[in-house]
Amino acid sequence: MSGYRFVLVGVGIAFLVNAGLGYLISRANVNDVREALVWMVGSLGTPGWADVGVLAGVLVVLAPAVALVAPRLRVLQLGDDTAGGLGVRVEVTRVAVLALAVARTAAGIGPGQPAHRGGALRRVARGADQPRAAAGVRPGELTT
Structure with missing residues (x-):
């Protein structure tokens, strides 16, 4: 695989994952989204x-x-x-x-990256009114 193709495939996968995260975040509770965003982006205040x-x-x-x-x-x-x-x-x-x-x-x-905040991402993944289907999601699975 050439270098350009490798980069384009990586960009495409990143956009797909980002779209999935955007959908999950748009369906979740506001408080859970705030916690999940801190988990995904990280914070310089926690180390x-x-x-x-x-x-x-x-x-x-x-x-x-x-x-x-x-x-x-x-x-x-x-x-x-x-x-x-x-x-x-x-x-x-x-x-x-x-x-x-x-x-x-x-x-x-x-x-x-506070990896201990995976619970917030699980709540975002299942949504406020959704069943607990994504409760087994581990931290990092939705962001990689």
Whole structure:
């Protein structure tokens, strides 16, 4: 799959999930929607100093890994064939860079996402007057 197609498929899936969430939110109780929106978007008011300590620890571990991958990433700018000819394992480097980017992003936004508020999203999913069909939905299933 080409890069453009991959991006377009991702955008299409994001729009479908967003449309589903919009429908569920439009059918729910206002108080439940407020709680669900905080759950989905996150809040900078909820993380404590323990979360900051975890983030600092993760960044201390990941910073040297980023420093080790950075020179190979610069060589990749020359193109796949040239980088391979210079001894850089192209696919391994790409996977490593992607994994580091995901880890650093997750460490940065994780503390702002209150995962314990899944009950509000379940109430939004079933609606105020709907039966409890979606009561088994776990946090993250409707937002991913």
